[in-house]
Amino acid sequence: MTLFKLLLFFIVKGILADVNETERSGVQLWRVQGDLDEDVIAEFYDRARLTEEIWKRDNRTIDFLIYEEEAADFIVFLDEHKVSHRILIDDVRQTVDEAMLNTFPTRRLAVQGGTFTWTSYPSLAEINTYLKKLASDYPKHCSLTELGKTSQKKPIYALKISNGKPYNVAILVDGGTHGREWTSVISALYFIDSLVKNYDKQPEYMKKRDWHVIPVLNPDGYDYSLTVDRLWKKNRRRLSGTCRGVDLNRNFAYNWGKDLTTLSACNQFYCGPMAFSEEETKAFKRLTDGTHFSGYLSIHSAGTKVMFPLTNEAVNRDDYHLHLDMTKNMCLAMRAVGHQSFTNGNIAKIGKKGYGMAIDWMYYEKRIPHSYLIETRSQNGLDLIPPKEILIAAKEVQAGIMKFAEKLR
Ligand SMILES: [Zn+2]
Known part of the structure; x- marks a missing residue:
């Protein structure tokens, strides 16, 4: 590899690393529903680390955001406790972007x-x-x-x-x-x-x-x-x-x-x-x-x-x-x-x-x-x-x- 190609290789690799940053990783809205006892909910909170990621919670339902990189671990936990989940929004980023467009159709003057x-x-x-x-x-x-x-x-x-x-x-x-x-x-x-x-x-x-x-x-x-x-x-x-x-x-x-x-x-x-x-x-x-x-x-x-x-x-x-x-x-x-x-x-x-x-x-x-x-x-x-x-x-x-x-x- 010539020096030029080597340089190019590192530049492209650097650019790709930026593009691949997990900051744009998928975000989904999930719902777990059922008779959730307090212990499960407490452990759920601890494991899910959801302080500001919960969209809704009542006695039988928790809606929360989950990031792609955390989903697999979380499914294991839910299965252990026989709690089923379903996906309410498959791509939260896209939904939020669309909602933003509806809420603020044009750039309003701040x-x-x-x-x-x-x-x-x-x-x-x-x-x-x-x-x-x-x-x-x-x-x-x-x-x-x-x-x-x-x-x-x-x-x-x-x-x-x-x-x-x-x-x-x-x-x-x-x-x-x-x-x-x-x-x-x-x-x-x-x-x-x-x-x-x-x-x-x-x-x-x-x-x-x-x-x-x-x-x-x-x-x-x-x-x-x-x-x-x-x-x-x-x-x-x-x-x-x-x-x-x-x-x-x-x-x-x-x-x-x-x-x-x-x-x-x-x-x-x-x-x-x-x-x-x-x-x-x-x-x-x-x-x-x-x-x-x-x-x-x-x-x-x-x-x-x-x-x-x-x-x-x-x-x-x-x-x-x-x-x-x-x-x-x-x-x-x-x-x-x-x-x-x-x-x-x-x-x-x-x-x-x-x-x-x-x-x-x-x-x-x-x-x-x-x-x-x-x-x-x-x-x-x-x-x-x-x-x-x-x-x-x-x-x-x-x-x-x-x-x-x-x-x-
Ligand atoms: Zn905050």
Whole structure:
């Protein structure tokens, strides 16, 4: 082989490796149905690692997304427990792409006259331009900080909103941990927008806080989901081998990597080579190391619920009831916006026990007394709501956050 051919061989091999990345692997929607006893469901959750992949669940039915590379193992488990399954959607990516076309037939303007329209999702560039303009238009109450840069050199911003009083209590809010959760991003932006532009009219419980908001914790993933692959969830860091990306919500140093399956780089829940291995989570950690927070609210999409950590209820019964009460109040305030019922509870009960999650790390390691995960409203379990519901979804989150600020002692 001549040197030229050898070079060509490696170039083509490199290109093919990119094309073959499992990031475009098949995704199906499956349904298991029957008398599922609690043990089977618990094991099902553990094995399926489905925190944000469940589209629907009731006593007899679980609809969930499954990735091609996980299907074979899963069938063995279902067979062992004599649970049958059927495929509801053979190619979820295609279905989602078609649904996107129906929901947003033309590219709607996300920004008009320098402000968001709240009927579509802004690009990352639009968000960054907006944040810079807001900080320069409202210097009295706003300051924008670049917390770090992603592996693709995109800035990760946090906006601090405060009246500068020395005894304010600090609250951290973030959105866009997962690339495809667009409504979490626009909800964080809506919260910022309405707080900053109406600062003087805010109730006192909003003004005696230092708000730190990271609207897009995972800019690479958000950008990629918006422009290439609607279902992309992880960040975009190139890893060894063919797979890309770490699930940022498995990369925190509490119970990190305890679920061995998440140690595989191709897994949708890949926890990274070590805790805080990612630029995004490092940036988050720097902020939380430098500021004492009393509350943390992490916005995700979409599941129509508010969850708290405490994987083991017996650890601290008082806190359990405190959290139950706080999240209940938040859900009621959110329901008042658009008659949508939100569920509240322990993440192990109404979500799924996950390892290396941000809300657990903030609660158990940083000792932040209130650390919650808000899941925005959904359409059939998916973050694919009609344009006219985007603003309602954002207002629901705003109502939840305001209720939190009101109740926080
Ligand atoms: Zn999420």
